[in-house]
Amino acid sequence: MMDRLLQRFETILDPFEDEGEAPEDRAVNRSGHLDPLPDETNRFIWHFAKQAKWPLIGLLVTGGLTGLVEAIMFTGVGWLVDAMESSSPATFIAENFWLVAGLAFLTLIGRAIVLFASSVLEEQVISPSFYNRIRWQSYRRVMEQAYAFFQNDFAGRIAQKVQQAGQATGDFITTVLQTFWSFVTFIILTISILGAIDWRMSLVLAVWSLGYVWIVRNLLPKIREYGRASADARSVVSGRVVDSFTNILAVKLFDSTRREDQFVKDGFRRLVDATRRTTRALTTVRTTVAVLNGLMMTGVGWVAIAGWQAGTITSGGVAAALGLVLRLNQMSGWMMFNINGLVRNYGTIQDAVGTITRLPTLIDRAEAEPLEVTMGEIRYDGVTFHYGKGGGVIDHLDLTIRAGEKVGLVGRSGAGKTTLVNLLLRLYDVEGGRITIDGQDIAEMTQASLRSAIGVVTQDTALLHRSIRDNIAFGRPSATDEEVFAAARRANADGFIPTLRDPKGRTGYEATVGERGIKLSGGQRQRIAIARVLLKDAPILILDEATSALDSEVEAAIQDNLATMMEGKTVIVIAHRLSTIAALDRLIVLDEGRIVEEGRHADLVAKGGLYADLWHRQSGGFLGGEQEVEAAE
Template identity: 80%
Template sequence: MMDRFLRRFETLLDPFEDQGEDREDARLNRTGHLAPLPSEINRFIWHFARQAKWPLGALLITGGLTGGIEAALYTGVGWLIDAMERSSPATFLAENFWLVAILAFLTLIGRALVLFASSVLEEQVISPSFYNRIRWQSYRRLMEQTYTFFQNDFAGRLSQKVQQVGQATGDFITTILQTFWSFVTFIILTVSILGAIDWRMAMVLGLWTLGYLWIIRNLLPKIRENGRAAAEARSVVSGRVVDSFTNILSVKLFDSSRREDAFVKDGFSYLVEAVRRMTRALTGVRTAVAVLNGLMMTGVGAVAILGWQAGSVTTGGVAIALGLVLRLNQMSGWMMFNINGLVRNYGTIQDAVATVTAQPALIDRADAQPLTATRGGIRYENVTFHYGKGGGIIEDLSLTIRAGEKVGLVGRSGAGKTTLVNLLLRLYDLEGGRILIDGQDIAAVTQASLRGAVGVVTQDTSLLHRSIRDNIAYGRPGADDGDILSAAERASAEEFIPGLRDPKGRSGYDAHVGERGIKLSGGQRQRIAIARVLLKDAPILVLDEATSALDSEVEAAIQDNLSAMMQGKTVIAIAHRLSTLAAMDRLIVLDEGRIVEQGTHAALVAGGGLYASLWARQSGGFLYAGDATRTEPVPQEADRAAV
């Protein structure tokens, strides 16, 4: 019964609403880019507070009522004492019925109703949905960042920022509207009530309020600074720990001297020191509040007793004064703790905002249109790109790849092969020149449509920690099981998929592959990646060391399917094992970001240039078995494949 009642409130706020999609901005509507979040912290907080105006406004009301009821109950006790002095036991109830009834209502019903309403607003309406809305919108802005952005940061740190900013912003707003406002309401009523009893009590409370504000103004900023540093330290620790766990195999194989422990320990040490600085500041604040509250209670108590002795304050008035200041003492210590939390949350928001509101360095143009790739012809025109280093990589390169042509990119490591592919996918913006697909400048089309027209299989295949089915279908959302199974068979993945089983008992196509696909071998991951691209069936195909993780037998098994997949498509293939590129229509030889040779395999070998040199090394080079007495060379695996 209660669960059904509370569920009604849980759906009042949509946890996944994003107002950035609803703005009447033609650029946003056409390109699909989300409106950026405000980078100034107060505007950032207000941006989200406006998205939940009515529940936050209701929380403000319940917070004020909570403080008012607290003050009313303590005041009512004093009035009750005075009434008891004026009346006899026999006539007390008859003479003071309404006083007793009102106090009973406030105690039994009014207080409970206000606290229940406040709890429903905070726990059912705001906490789950509003907090998640902040996280969701922050996450989506981060997902619009460039590939370089994620390369330059820890995944764990970025994840921590998304979690922190939702929790800290939500806590900051709800504490202000509920706890802090309740406290302020109680102070205002306390000063008013005690001032009506004896103006000197109001003066003591006025001085106490000034002292409290001085503490907030002068001592809490240090907590805010240290809170921000502690939040950053927690993110650093999270990033280092996640980095260690993600690369656990490398750690197990190479870290016999426990260097990884030292690296993570250094992060924890930074966190401990940041927390210690913050807690030292906290101790100073708590001590100052304790001293201030002691002076306030002593002062109000002295005035109340002196007034009672002089006959200007009743016994009930003394009870009201002492009850209110004792409650104020409790609330002020509790409130200072919450203010400390406010300051820490503010620092956490500051720290996270710098990350989640960063403007993407690479966005679609305001007039960007979807790419129409019907044939798949590619042209690089005077392309220059240096990764911002000022020199090297790609220099004034021009290249035309005809629609349906199969091209291999060849060159030493660092020659610019993968960079050319990344530029085609617009993972980076050019520093000079342009790239066209079917005559359309890729800088003038939407990124989503561009990447939808290109299927990519890379050497370092990374799978999502989801089912085999989900990973293959990632190439074409909405694909049915028949299409998925067909793609798996064509990629020779069907032979191992039925035997897969994860720790939760899921098997076959439902088995989850672990983070980055760690539960699969390199060859298995590669075959899943090939199946994904087969299912995508894009007009342009990029194979960057696509079969490097496969053994010769498996490679031969899927070679026919790869050949069939390439029919009618424009293909760019990269491989260090040159024998896998020998059948390409044309080979492009790169050196230091420039095209130095191009032609068929036979023509380039006959030409005696860089390609011929590279080919000679692979077809004639040997690895020795390591026995100093052995003179017979052992052929490389690459050479065996070439034979």
């Protein structure tokens, strides 16, 4: 019954709501058009606070009511003491019925209602949904970033920033509106109540409040600074640990001297140093608060007893005063802990904002429309690209790949083969010239439609840590099981898939493959990637060392299916073994970002140029030095 009641509140906020995208952009799936998140910390916090206005106002109200209830309960103890002194045991209830009943109602029902409302708002409405909304919107902005963004940082570090942004922002807002406001309300009421008993008590509390403010202004900024450094250090540690685990095979094979341990240890050392600076500041603050609270309790206690001796304060007044300041002492220590958390959370938000609010560098134009591939002709017109370095990669390159043509890209390592492919996929924007498909400038088309029209198999095949079926259907999620099975058969993957079993007992197509497909061999991963492209059936096909991880027998078994797949498509092939591309319609030979030769295999061999040199080295069984032919730059 309680579960059903609480579930009603869990739908007040949508954890995945994001109004930062215009309907017209959503309709054509334009990339980079989400409203950016504010890049200043206070505006970032306010941006999300506005999205949960009414629940947060409710939290503010319940926080104030919590402080009010606390103050009345402790003051009520004084009223009861005075009532007991002025009544006999036999007449106490009759003479003070409404006082006793009121305090009982407040304790049993009023307090419970306030705490229930506060708990529902925090635990059912805000904590799961609001926190996740912050993470979700942060994640979406990060996913809008260009490929280069992820190349320049640890994946684990970026993920940590997204997680920390949601937790720290939610904690900061709820602490301010609930805990901090409840504390402030209690202080104001305590000063008012004690002032009514004896003005000297309120003076003591006023001086104490000034001391508390001084601590907050002068000692807590250091904690904020150290908290930001600690958050960054945690992200670095997370990134390094994830990097080690992701590349565990390389670590096992090459790190015999435990260099990786030292690299990760250095990250942990930075975290420990940052944490120690934070904890030193925390100890200073806690000690200062303890001394300040001791002076406050002693001062109020002395005034209360002196007043009682002088007959100006009743026994109930003394009991109320001492009860309030003892509670204030307890709350102030607890509140200082929460303020420390506020400051550290603020530093964490500052640290996360620097990463997740960056504007994407590669976005679709405001008028971008979906690409329509009718024939599949690809044209590079005066393309220049140097990775922003000013020179050294591709200069004014012109190349036309006719619709339905099968073209091989050949060249030494660093010649620009993979760069040309990445520019076609618009993983980077050209720095000069343009690339068109069927006469449509790809810079004017949506990235999503461009990449949906191109099927890619790369040498470095990375799979998602999901099921075999999900990986094959990743480019076409609407595919039926029969279509998935057919693609696996054509990729010669149906032989090993039924033998797979993951740690949770799932088998075959439902078995998960591990992070980046680590539980599969290189050849198995490549066959899954080929099955994925076969199922996608895009009009343009890029094969970058598509069969490099396959043995000759398996490669021969799927060659016919690859040939069938290439029929009617425009195909670009990059291959290490020149024999695998010798039969293509045309070979493009690149050197230092320029086309130096092109033609059919036999013609290029007869010409005696760079291609012939590479071919003779391979056919002679020698590949060496800078002449080595590779697929990836």
